[in-house]
Amino acid sequence: MRSFFNRKKILITGGLGFIGSNLARRLVDWGGRVTLVDSLIPEYGGNLYNIKDFKDRVAVNISDVRDRYSMEVLVQGQDFLFNLAGQTSHLDSMLDPHTDLEINCRAQLSILEACRRVNPLIKVIFASTRQVYGIPRYLPVDEKHLLYPVDVNGINKMAGEWYHIVYNNVYRIRATALRLTNTYGPRMRIKDARQTFLGIWIRRIIEGDPFEIFGDGTQIRDFNYIDDVIDAFLLAAIREEADGQVYNLGADDPVNLMDLAKLLTQIRGSGTYQVIPFPAERKVIDIGDYYADYASVQRDLGWKPKTPLKEGLRKTLEYFTQHLTHYL
Ligand SMILES: NC(=O)c1ccc[n+]([C@@H]2O[C@H](COP(=O)([O-])OP(=O)(O)OC[C@H]3O[C@@H](n4cnc5c(N)ncnc54)[C@H](O)[C@@H]3O)[C@@H](O)[C@H]2O)c1
Numbered sequence: 001m002r003s004f005f006n007r008k009k010i011l012i013t014g015g016l017g018f019i020g021s022n023l024a025r026r027l028v029d030w031g032g033r034v035t036l037v038d039s040l041i042p043e044y045g046g047n048l049y050n051i052k053d054f055k056d057r058v059a060v061n062i063s064d065v066r067d068r069y070s071m072e073v074l075v076q077g078q079d080f081l082f083n084l085a086g087q088t089s090h091l092d093s094m095l096d097p098h099t100d101l102e103i104n105c106r107a108q109l110s111i112l113e114a115c116r117r118v119n120p121l122i123k124v125i126f127a128s129t130r131q132v133y134g135i136p137r138y139l140p141v142d143e144k145h146l147l148y149p150v151d152v153n154g155i156n157k158m159a160g161e162w163y164h165i166v167y168n169n170v171y172r173i174r175a176t177a178l179r180l181t182n183t184y185g186p187r188m189r190i191k192d193a194r195q196t197f198l199g200i201w202i203r204r205i206i207e208g209d210p211f212e213i214f215g216d217g218t219q220i221r222d223f224n225y226i227d228d229v230i231d232a233f234l235l236a237a238i239r240e241e242a243d244g245q246v247y248n249l250g251a252d253d254p255v256n257l258m259d260l261a262k263l264l265t266q267i268r269g270s271g272t273y274q275v276i277p278f279p280a281e282r283k284v285i286d287i288g289d290y291y292a293d294y295a296s297v298q299r300d301l302g303w304k305p306k307t308p309l310k311e312g313l314r315k316t317l318e319y320f321t322q323h324l325t326h327y328l
Contacts, residue, residue: 082237085103125177139289165244202320221256
């Protein structure tokens with residue numbers, strides 16, 4: 001993969017965020033010519049500190065993917081588009097559904113239209129989400145599972161995902177969608193519980209404060225370490241088999257939240273937590289237990305997560321212990 005991206009022109013939307021900045025880091029190291037687009041909306045995960053040590057080796061364009069004129073200029077001449085910009089909070093999508101619609105749905109169509117008009121040879125990899133499935137009817141959840149979102153975010157991400165597949169099928173703009181599950185690691189947003197509960201747990205543990213488990217702690221989730229997720233994005237970009245496909249990512253070691261909390265405090269050697277009832281506004285959009293069947297991406301692209309949960313959590317805690325002040 002390393003030589004494949006050498007001198008390739010790559011655009012990453014949401015490039016100052018958690019996944020985008022880690023992806024950029026890898027691509028720059030491999031000789032890619034990378035441009036990051038990010039709006040740096042304060043409530044989202046974009047953070048200039050994420051690219052501090054390689055900022056001179058990437059182009060950064062602070063613009064909004066909702067601006068279709070900017071996007072039309074930015075996609076020109078690019079070999080790859082990693083399309084990661086998104087409003088990621090499920091709760092916020094219920095409180096402000098129109099913003100979620102604009103970013104996760106309408107802007108996605110504009111981006112694809114820009115590709116169709118000025119760069120139909122580009123390959124696009126879209127960051128979708130397991131949230132499109134809603135409450136699992138069976139476990140592990142494979143790609144044949146019914147799509148039945150429980151929140152506005154899930155609906156808009158689903159539309160965004162399917163625009164990509166339709167543009168692949170109708171206009172031959174090669175596109176792949178990866179349905180991510182909980183992704184964690186260095187540079188994730190840990191400020192509050194807006195994006196993921198794990199972020200705020202990590203912050204609280206490092207600051208020496210108790211963190212909260214909602215419900216009874218028996219909900220099961222699967223977690224992918226960031227480096228593994230980046231491998232999946234890169235494989236999807238390279239491999240023709242991925243064109244027009246939608247793949248789940250997932251992990252071999254699903255865990256319930258109580259065990260996850262114990263593991264974190266054990267790795268850290270400190271930390272306390274309390275189990276509290278689900279806040280009502282979160283309970284109504286909770287999906288219960290979830291873990292994915294990732295056999296399709298393994299079969300087609302040979303992808304498999306490599307980082308055990310314990311090792312990934314250790315690296316994540318290490319990173320944030322060192323860099324905490326830049327993420328508050
Ligand atoms: N991290 C996860 O666990 C997870 C799970 C499922 C799906 N995803 C998807 O992966 C993608 C990246 O997620 P992340 O965890 O890196 O989140 P993140 O918030 O760290 O990154 C998203 C980036 O998009 C930028 N952005 C948001 N709206 C924008 C706009 N209108 N114009 C330009 N930039 C904008 C934000 O500033 C941020 O930097 C998202 O699309 C998300 O839905 C992530």
